[in-house]
Amino acid sequence: MKLIVGIIKPFKVEDVKDALKELGVQGLTISDVQGFGRQRGHTEVYRGAEYEVDFVPKVRIEVLVDDADVERVTTKLVETARTGKIGDGKVWVVSVDEVIRIRTGEAGRDAL
Amino acid sequence: MKINTGDTAWVLISAGLVMFMVPGLALFYGGMVRAKNVLAMLMQNFFALGIVTVLWVIVGYSLVFGPGDFIGNFDYVGLKGLSNQVSDAGLPALAFVAFQMTFAIITPALISGAVADRMRWAAWVPFIILWSLLVYVPVAKWIFGGGWLAQRGALDFAGGTVVHINAGAAALVLVLLLGRRKNWPKEAMPPHSLPLTLLGTGILWFGWFGFNAGSALAANGVAAQAFMNTFVAAAAGMLGWLIVERIKAGHATTLGAASGAVAGLVAITPCAGFVGGLSPLVIGGVAGVVCYLAIWLKFKLRYDDSLDVVAVHLVGGIIGSVLLGFFADASINEAGADGVLFGGGWSLVGEQILAIVVIMAFSMAVTLVIGLVLKGSLRQGIRVTEEEEDIGLDLTQHSENAYSLERV
Numbered sequence: 001m002k003l004i005v006g007i008i009k010p011f012k013v014e015d016v017k018d019a020l021k022e023l024g025v026q027g028l029t030i031s032d033v034q035g036f037g038r039q040r041g042h043t044e045v046y047r048g049a050e051y052e053v054d055f056v057p058k059v060r061i062e063v064l065v066d067d068a069d070v071e072r073v074t075t076k077l078v079e080t081a082r083t084g085k086i087g088d089g090k091v092w093v094v095s096v097d098e099v100i101r102i103r104t105g106e107a108g109r110d111a112l
Numbered sequence: 113m114k115i116n117t118g119d120t121a122w123v124l125i126s127a128g129l130v131m132f133m134v135p136g137l138a139l140f141y142g143g144m145v146r147a148k149n150v151l152a153m154l155m156q157n158f159f160a161l162g163i164v165t166v167l168w169v170i171v172g173y174s175l176v177f178g179p180g181d182f183i184g185n186f187d188y189v190g191l192k193g194l195s196n197q198v199s200d201a202g203l204p205a206l207a208f209v210a211f212q213m214t215f216a217i218i219t220p221a222l223i224s225g226a227v228a229d230r231m232r233w234a235a236w237v238p239f240i241i242l243w244s245l246l247v248y249v250p251v252a253k254w255i256f257g258g259g260w261l262a263q264r265g266a267l268d269f270a271g272g273t274v275v276h277i278n279a280g281a282a283a284l285v286l287v288l289l290l291g292r293r294k295n296w297p298k299e300a301m302p303p304h305s306l307p308l309t310l311l312g313t314g315i316l317w318f319g320w321f322g323f324n325a326g327s328a329l330a331a332n333g334v335a336a337q338a339f340m341n342t343f344v345a346a347a348a349g350m351l352g353w354l355i356v357e358r359i360k361a362g363h364a365t366t367l368g369a370a371s372g373a374v375a376g377l378v379a380i381t382p383c384a385g386f387v388g389g390l391s392p393l394v395i396g397g398v399a400g401v402v403c404y405l406a407i408w409l410k411f412k413l414r415y416d417d418s419l420d421v422v423a424v425h426l427v428g429g430i431i432g433s434v435l436l437g438f439f440a441d442a443s444i445n446e447a448g449a450d451g452v453l454f455g456g457g458w459s460l461v462g463e464q465i466l467a468i469v470v471i472m473a474f475s476m477a478v479t480l481v482i483g484l485v486l487k488g489s490l491r492q493g494i495r496v497t498e499e500e501e502d503i504g505l506d507l508t509q510h511s512e513n514a515y516s517l518e519r520v
Contacts, residue, residue: 044302045362045363046302046365047367047368047407048357048360048404048408050361051300052300
């Protein structure tokens, strides 16, 4: 089992969710996060004083999938979240040792 | 004496309008601070309604409007004997007491914007009491109370010197005593809610009609002139600020629109019932541009005037008070005078500058003494600890949170 983690532009969340649902993904988790990559931050001006804001708002999206689905889901996620402009974010995949569904106690692939 | 009901109605309504400026000012400032300090900001303003009202009734009014050239006396302590009095103009004494009281309330409240994010509540309370009695009262006597500066010929229709220069000068001294906020100006301290600031600006603009047009103390032509001048100067101030901001910083901002309108309102305050025609357009416009540029001073000289009370109120008040020496037109108001542009020569400019210098010097000197005494006598000083500054004043000074959003 793998955990696919994506840091994406907030306005892409709906598109990504719909696309992954179409692929049959059963569930996912999102959270508001802030950070910077090569895009860096942005500048805000208050009464003429400029402030560098290093951290830009992004959404972190997390999906647990079976090993067999990793490539399909990852490709779809990347395709959907892409605008081609700097700041589109990143996706990475980590291995997961165990998954348990709390309600039933099912473990492993059955819990996905 | 028969009561003039029209005048009385207008002055009573004006007192209510100026009172409403206090929560307006609180929102104007409150929106500009970070979310962790908004309640402290609101409270420092709102509290003025409580404490200054009590001071005014007990002794403040008597010390400003009792007989005297430099300070009043105790004739009207506790508003003694004023209940059934009516002035020669047909205005009940208490209507005037109430109207003037609202000025005494909002003046120290203006200072709170400069000291935002770091002044201890336990220091603000004694400060506002001492400042009201030792600074506002004498200065109001000299101008509003028919004291020596008014007798010399200085003009101040609604408080350019008494309110704005006075509060702005005190703000400068107090921020120097308090010191800069931690990490200022390196760390961004952006406004947490510009919508609140814009709402506050709207309330201020609305209330300012009472402040300026109410200062005619009658429902007459001068009041109508002051009303229009107030409106026009606020508009011109907004445009002036936005234009220079667009040129220098690249964008016309909502905070700029709000700040410019307030700068225009400040500058027209001393002039409101003494000028006419397109003068308010010039006075407001100049204030919008110059007050924007004056913000640069705090970065240059490195004093942390959190919400630019110096740039808007001190500088705006000086602009209005000096320009009055040029734009005053006795045909608008016979109680006024002619300025340089209306054939009155330079004497009015001289009196205006004298009043500005005297009031600034007095306000700064006495504020310095009050600040030093409080700094020395309060066990924990006048500034919060570094940890309290990090956590925020709302929680550490008032044990409250402004926004309890349902978060884990």
